[in-house]
Amino acid sequence: xxxxxxxxxxxxxxxxxxxxxxxxxxxxxxxxxxxxxxxxxxxxxxxxxxxxxxxxxxxxxxxxxxxxxxxxxxxxxxxxxxxxxxxxxxxxxxxxxxxxxxxxxxxxxxxxxxxxxxxxxxxxxxxxxxxxxxxxxxxxxxxxxxxxxxxxxxxxxxxxxxxxxxxxxxxxxxxxxxxxxxxxxxxxxxxxxxxxxxxxxxxxxxxxxxxxxxxxxxxxxxxxxxxxxxxxxxxxxxxxxxxxxxxxxxxxxxxxxxxxxxxxxxxxxxxxxxxxxxxxxxxxxxxxxxxxxxxxxxxxxxxxxxxxxxxxxxxxxxxxxxxxxxxxxxxxxxxxxxxxxxxxxxxxxxxxxxxxxxxxxxxxxxxxxx
Amino acid sequence: xxxxxxxxxxxxxxxxxxxxxxxxxxxxxxxxxxxxxxxxxxxxxxxxxxxxxxxxxxxxxxxxxxxxxxxxxxxxxxxxxxxxxxxxxxxxxxxxxxxxxxxxxxxxxxxxxxxxxxxxxxxxxxxxxxxxxxxxxxxxxxxxxxxxxxxxxxxxxxxxxxxxxxxxxxxxxxxxxxxxxxxxxxxxxxxxxxxxxxxxxxxxxxxxxxxxxxxxxxxxxxxxxxxxxxxxxxxxxxxxxxxxxxxxxxxxxxxxxxxxxxxxxxxxxxxxxxxxxxxxxxxxxxxxxxxxxxxxxxxxxxxxxxxxxxxxxxxxxxxxxxxxxxxxxxxxxxxxxxxxxxxxxxxxxxxxxxxxxxxxxxxxxxxxxx
DNA sequence: TTACTTTACACAATCGATTGTGTCGACAAG
DNA sequence: CTTGTCGACACAATCGATTGTGTAAAGTAA
Numbered sequence: 011x012x013x014x015x016x017x018x019x020x021x022x023x024x025x026x027x028x029x030x031x032x033x034x035x036x037x038x039x040x041x042x043x044x045x046x047x048x049x050x051x052x053x054x055x056x057x058x059x060x061x062x063x064x065x066x067x068x069x070x071x072x073x074x075x076x077x078x079x080x081x082x083x084x085x086x087x088x089x090x091x092x093x094x095x096x097x098x099x100x101x102x103x104x105x106x107x108x109x110x111x112x113x114x115x116x117x118x119x120x121x122x123x124x125x126x127x128x129x130x131x132x133x134x135x136x137x138x139x140x141x142x143x144x145x146x147x148x149x150x151x152x153x154x155x156x157x158x159x160x161x162x163x164x165x166x167x168x169x170x171x172x173x174x175x176x177x178x179x180x181x182x183x184x185x186x187x188x189x190x191x192x193x194x195x196x197x198x199x200x201x202x203x204x205x206x207x208x209x210x211x212x213x214x215x216x217x218x219x220x221x222x223x224x225x226x227x228x229x230x231x232x233x234x235x236x237x238x239x240x241x242x243x244x245x246x247x248x249x250x251x252x253x254x255x256x257x258x259x260x261x262x263x264x265x266x267x268x269x270x271x272x273x274x275x276x277x278x279x280x281x282x283x284x285x286x287x288x289x290x291x292x293x294x295x296x297x298x299x300x301x302x303x304x305x306x307x308x309x310x311x312x313x314x315x316x317x318x319x320x321x322x323x324x325x326x327x328x329x330x331x332x333x334x335x336x337x338x339x340x341x342x343x344x345x346x347x348x349x350x351x352x353x354x355x356x357x358x359x360x361x362x363x364x365x366x367x368x369x370x371x372x373x374x375x376x377x378x379x380x
Numbered sequence: 381x382x383x384x385x386x387x388x389x390x391x392x393x394x395x396x397x398x399x400x401x402x403x404x405x406x407x408x409x410x411x412x413x414x415x416x417x418x419x420x421x422x423x424x425x426x427x428x429x430x431x432x433x434x435x436x437x438x439x440x441x442x443x444x445x446x447x448x449x450x451x452x453x454x455x456x457x458x459x460x461x462x463x464x465x466x467x468x469x470x471x472x473x474x475x476x477x478x479x480x481x482x483x484x485x486x487x488x489x490x491x492x493x494x495x496x497x498x499x500x501x502x503x504x505x506x507x508x509x510x511x512x513x514x515x516x517x518x519x520x521x522x523x524x525x526x527x528x529x530x531x532x533x534x535x536x537x538x539x540x541x542x543x544x545x546x547x548x549x550x551x552x553x554x555x556x557x558x559x560x561x562x563x564x565x566x567x568x569x570x571x572x573x574x575x576x577x578x579x580x581x582x583x584x585x586x587x588x589x590x591x592x593x594x595x596x597x598x599x600x601x602x603x604x605x606x607x608x609x610x611x612x613x614x615x616x617x618x619x620x621x622x623x624x625x626x627x628x629x630x631x632x633x634x635x636x637x638x639x640x641x642x643x644x645x646x647x648x649x650x651x652x653x654x655x656x657x658x659x660x661x662x663x664x665x666x667x668x669x670x671x672x673x674x675x676x677x678x679x680x681x682x683x684x685x686x687x688x689x690x691x692x693x694x695x696x697x698x699x700x701x702x703x704x705x706x707x708x709x710x711x712x713x714x715x716x717x718x719x720x721x722x723x724x725x726x727x728x729x730x731x732x733x734x735x736x737x738x739x740x741x742x743x744x745x746x747x748x749x750x
Numbered sequence: 751t752t753a754c755t756t757t758a759c760a761c762a763a764t765c766g767a768t769t770g771t772g773t774c775g776a777c778a779a780g
Numbered sequence: 781c782t783t784g785t786c787g788a789c790a791c792a793a794t795c796g797a798t799t800g801t802g803t804a805a806a807g808t809a810a
Contacts, residue, residue: 119457
């Protein structure tokens, strides 16, 4: 009847883990006493507590999380749903999440949606039946409506979106302040003396790219420069599109002297094309990217970019989620967190003439990697 | 008494999930019938099965994995322990693991050891109390003995090591055939007409670097070339050491015309140094790295390297682990799996004169990324 | 019609931990 | 000596699903 018999023949090689019942038997007390002694309940005497603790140590007792979770209704598991685990961004965020969760005594279950809503839906079901205590989500690219998340809500399951989020003030979100990133980057290019700053924009149905573009325009306006749509190239942030985009810009009657790209790959493509066209970077064309991809410190010159604080995002998301979990019962007012991006000034945008001064300025407010 | 009362006042907003008991009540049958109907047990009539299935769909019934796992003694959770989740390698392997596990109906819990044995130990305890069905491990750098894994063995928990493994034939392991990788790479350089191939070796206490070096020597021997220890530079695979290593090699009376580096970063450093020294790559110096880091397709020229089949490794590890899990009861003979590496021939090693031919050859047996 | 199978389902124990309520003894106040 | 109080622990129900065994009804064979 039992799937695993006590004192089974193979008990010597495959010992069953000790349970509270085992400890109780050994001490001739009830399981109640064991349970309460281990959780430091007031109704258990200090002498008994010591005995229990010692025995638990001796037998290397490991509490069964599933049993505990089953009884208490809440587990020590957090669920993560990300589009995929590759590239620089998501792994770093997951790294931050795992670190923060682990510190709080939680384990994390990780799921990939592969940019597919249907898979995302399955992921949620999977996490539901795993009885997670809360869920952290970054939406798949194909997720247009979020009705499938209502199932979590109706179960009272805490939910926090990060990076790719649902917009609104009735959800918990953690994002990078992309507008600020675009603003800082563009302002930096202007401070280098550039007067015609172009922009490689990403798909505008994604909030991150809309916001980076907005920051770009904000900086131009602040500097009293016109918003010239012919200087904005819309791309999917691919390397080749950066090269093509630059060619397009160079064909203009009044070509740019700088480019703020909403992505590093596009910036890279432009930089390579610039070299092919005989342009010097940054002397003839200053370039700045976005995302702090690993390769940006490998190219020559290194590429100026904006760091997305991946790990901080993961940690912030966990902090927020744990707050919601711990506030169980009282109504928690959803919160939206925006992280300050960090501009990393590097060779691709540091004009030689201004370099000494700019370097100093940059160093005072951002890590400068040569 | 119950942590969450049925028909609680907030039932409208926070509905409790439907359980088998709810379905049983609705149909006026026992939970036994529900359970068996859902698992397609032979003792339940087809008519009843239909009714149960329909009702389950209607109420969107989600089985409680924890309860099931508690009763059956085995969960649908796999544990992963990796040193960290960053860079290219581990995230990709985790990607492969999650994909394969998910396909088999398993969820994965991920833990980071941060290259610390003590943390690794804690990770194992954590996974034990989470009642995982099996564990996939890549050892931390500071793990010298593996007694802490005996705890898993004594619990009968299936265990598979990947990449950083325990050596021996009584454990399950999945690794890359590093010797083959070193051999293929070196042979390629020789085929390009290079006659003095140097080697940047990694720390020799790690089996992966020992094996890459061995492959290098094997290729030389096969070509009838001498093993010249002055052509082997021992490094920690850092970028700067690549540059320094090249300087050291150029100071030799008879400098090399090619370098096989056991790591991409070191290869990159050498390539940059070569440019500074006025050497052309690959004309004066052919270079090949190892690991297929993202930046290898960003440099000019792109860097020839060896792909480590990260995803395949993850999938193979899961396959092996599931075999052990499914073979529960019978004794499973531990198996060691070695994956064939893939040589990616790129610009840094393609000699112009031979390029057309070599390109064709390379394309026929490896992906060539321009 | 009697006896024997099958079919189809119910009963109840069980996994391991938690917790409201009950109980027993000691000790103090009256 | 009695009633009250408090400390320290036991009883037993419970979370949700699983499963060996029991059993009533229906069907088959003799």
